[in-house]
Amino acid sequence: MNAFTVDGEPLPFLPGQTLAAALVASGRVAWRTTRDGRRPRGIFCGIGVCYDCLVTVDGTGGQRACLVQARAGMAVTTGEADDE
Numbered sequence: 266m267n268a269f270t271v272d273g274e275p276l277p278f279l280p281g282q283t284l285a286a287a288l289v290a291s292g293r294v295a296w297r298t299t300r301d302g303r304r305p306r307g308i309f310c311g312i313g314v315c316y317d318c319l320v321t322v323d324g325t326g327g328q329r330a331c332l333v334q335a336r337a338g339m340a341v342t343t344g345e346a347d348d349e
């Protein structure tokens with residue numbers, strides 16, 4: 266089974282899925298909050314335009330989950346300062 270981790274928990278994915286697709290498929294629809302008001306955000310446009318889906322991937326923040334293809338062993342973290 267292919268899997269990456271999200272905040273330390275394994276998350277399986279199908280070949281070709283983006284991180285956002287795998288997150289949504291697992292039932293997770295929000296994984297960060299806005300700087301103002303702490304409103305929940307996840308996938309919105311799905312095409313890399315809105316920046317609502319930001320995550321940190323292997324220590325690099327500000328990655329758009331809807332554009333990053335999932336790979337086995339990736340370490341994804343959510344709610345980091347670079348992802349606001």
Ligand code: FES
Pocket residue numbers: 307308309310311312313314315316317318319329330331332
């Ligand atoms: S959902 Fe809009 S940039 Fe990813």
